[in-house]
Amino acid sequence: MNGRHISLLLLIPALWAACPAISYAQTPTNSLSLPPVPSKILPQLPPVPSKILPRQEAPTPGNPVLWQNKWFPDRLKDEMATAARLHIEPTRITSPSSIANIGGNGQVFKWVVSEDGELLGLPVVMPGDTIKHSVATGGRPVLAAGEARVQGNVILIDNHSGHYRADPASLSIAKQKFEAAGFQVRIVDQVRAREKANDRNPGVGANRMHIEVSPHRTLASAA
Secondary structure (H helix, E strand, O other), X not given: OOHHHHHHHHHHHHHHHHHXXXXXXXXXXXXXXXXXXXXXXXXXXXXXXXXXXXXXXXXEOOEOOOEOXXXXXXXHHHHHHHXXXXXXXXXXXXXXXXXXXXXHHXXXXXXXXXXXXXXXXXXXEOOOOOOOOHHHHOOOOEEEXXXXXXXXXXXXXXXXXXXXXXXXXXXXXXXXXXXXXXXXXXXXXXXXXXXXXXXXXXXXXXOOOOEOOOOOXXXXXXX
């Protein structure tokens, strides 16, 4: 082997070591780079309210709860038609004498406090308890709803209403309204008994108060 061949052999390792560097130098590192990934991939959601007022939250003077006719709204048309057929209109409760037509002689009557704060009453009509709380406001929301009965010099009130189902805390609003109308108020769990046997046979039970309304009876709104 002559000196020329030896020189070439010595150059081979050097060339081999230089090949990767040359290859990488000729291949830009960003030639296969992907587009930048957005910092926020998730869609923007609307902000969550800081306070969600549940239907069961107790009313406060500055934030009263409106109870909707959400249980039987589909029956409202028929309920209003029945009241019109019987000539029954809501009575504005402004004094003890204003309930004479709906709650005289200790009879149970229905009441609501409208969203405008008006105290309105309706008679309990049997058989069938056909006049519903929704008739008092034409199905509009209420601040409170229930039943009442005068017992001596006290009026008993509860929050029984199958249409509105306001919570017991709403009775504080009703109590203020009845007291403003001149009543001494006592809040009770139930103004009248509601055993199933009594519902099938109105009049059974000493606490079952009801009135019969003829098709020609009209209840005028009290002034």
